[in-house]
Amino acid sequence: MPLPQAEPQAAPADLTTPKARIYAMLDTDGDGVASKHDYFVRIERAQRATGRADDDPLVVAARATxxxxxxxxxxxxxxxxxxxxxxxWVDAEKFDTICQYALGALFDLADADEDGALDRSEFTLLREALGNRADNAGSAFDALDADGDGRVGRAEYxxxxxxxVTGDGSPMGDALY
Known part of the structure; x- marks a missing residue:
């Protein structure tokens, strides 16, 4: 039996909480609600930005997750x-069982040399494709690149x-949002 449909309600104008900021990023067309189209346009942007074909296994995986x-x-x-x-809906358990796979698949799209890490340009490309502002990707990268090797690994990302998302504090999240 289908659940009752919810009347769309816009996100709050106050974007000071992590969940509100992420939700606003998911709402790619800015109409106040995150639609399926909004969600999948992020995958399309990442695909275009990385120049991958529709049948690329990483694109197929990103769409499936x-x-x-x-x-x-x-x-x-x-x-x-x-x-x-x-x-x-969103919490640590949902992140661990659902979100990390979808986000990991997007990370993999941007990992051009498939070495499990993003350099600064790959990281910036991914974050912009996902709807983050371009002007703060560098500071977010620096926050994650704790050892200064110029790479951000998938696990740390x-x-x-x-x-x-879970409110535990994130140097990258603080820099990006």
Whole structure:
């Protein structure tokens, strides 16, 4: 039996909380709600930015993990995830079982040499494709590149996003948002 459809409600204008900031980023067209189109346009942007073909295995994986993530987030199947639905849904367990795979697949798209790490240009390309401002990607990269080797590994990238989403504090999240 389908769940009742929620009336779309815009995110709050006050974007000081991590969840509000992330939700606003997910709302790629800026209409106040995150739709399935909004969610998948981020994958399309990452694909275009990396120059990968539709049948590239990494693009296929990104779409598949995106489909699983969207299905979990849009539990009532109405094609819209309201802000209230998002903040009620997202937590550490959801990040660990759903979000990290979708975000990891996007990371993999940007990892041009497939070495498990992004250099500064790959990181900036990914963050811009996902809807982050271009002017702060450098400071976010620096916050994550703790050893100063000019690379950000997949695990540290995902851990930083997890920390930001769950409210544990994230140097990258603080710099990006």
């Amino acid at each position: 995106g489909e699983r993530a969207w299905a979990a987030m849009d539990a009532n199947g109405d094609g819209v995830m309201t802000y209230q639905e998002y903040i009620s 995902l851990a930083s996003i997890r920390a930001y």
